[in-house]
Amino acid sequence: MIYPTALKLTPENRLLIDWSDGQQRQYTIRSLREACPCATCREKRNQPPPDPLALPMLQQVQTQPLTIAAMQPVGNYAYAIHFSDGHDTGIFAFDLLRQLGEPV
Numbered sequence: 271m272i273y274p275t276a277l278k279l280t281p282e283n284r285l286l287i288d289w290s291d292g293q294q295r296q297y298t299i300r301s302l303r304e305a306c307p308c309a310t311c312r313e314k315r316n317q318p319p320p321d322p323l324a325l326p327m328l329q330q331v332q333t334q335p336l337t338i339a340a341m342q343p344v345g346n347y348a349y350a351i352h353f354s355d356g357h358d359t360g361i362f363a364f365d366l367l368r369q370l371g372e373p374v
């Protein structure tokens with residue numbers, strides 16, 4: 271199985287992951303947040319898009335740049351990502367992480 275060998279946050283607020291096969295991929299925090307596999311986020315993504323004529327309400331937290339507060343290994347197969355907006359229920363399996371992001 272391919273697994274991460276190094277994780278770091280860059281000054282540009284990207285996550286960089288070195289993989290055990292030598293590939294390096296970079297991820298925007300927003301793209302990770304939008305790909306969050308937890309039940310709540312999956313449900314949200316399945317809902318119809320909001321009315322485009324309705325004025326969006328900006329919550330306080332959304333005006334802050336999103337970043338990663340912490341990443342914790344889950345078993346040997348995943349990382350739990352704690353986002354700076356307080357969302358921490360997403361368990362990102364290695365194969366999902368590997369599909370996201372882009373090669374550096």
Ligand SMILES: [Zn+2]
Nearest residue numbers: 306308311360
């Ligand atoms: Zn989620």
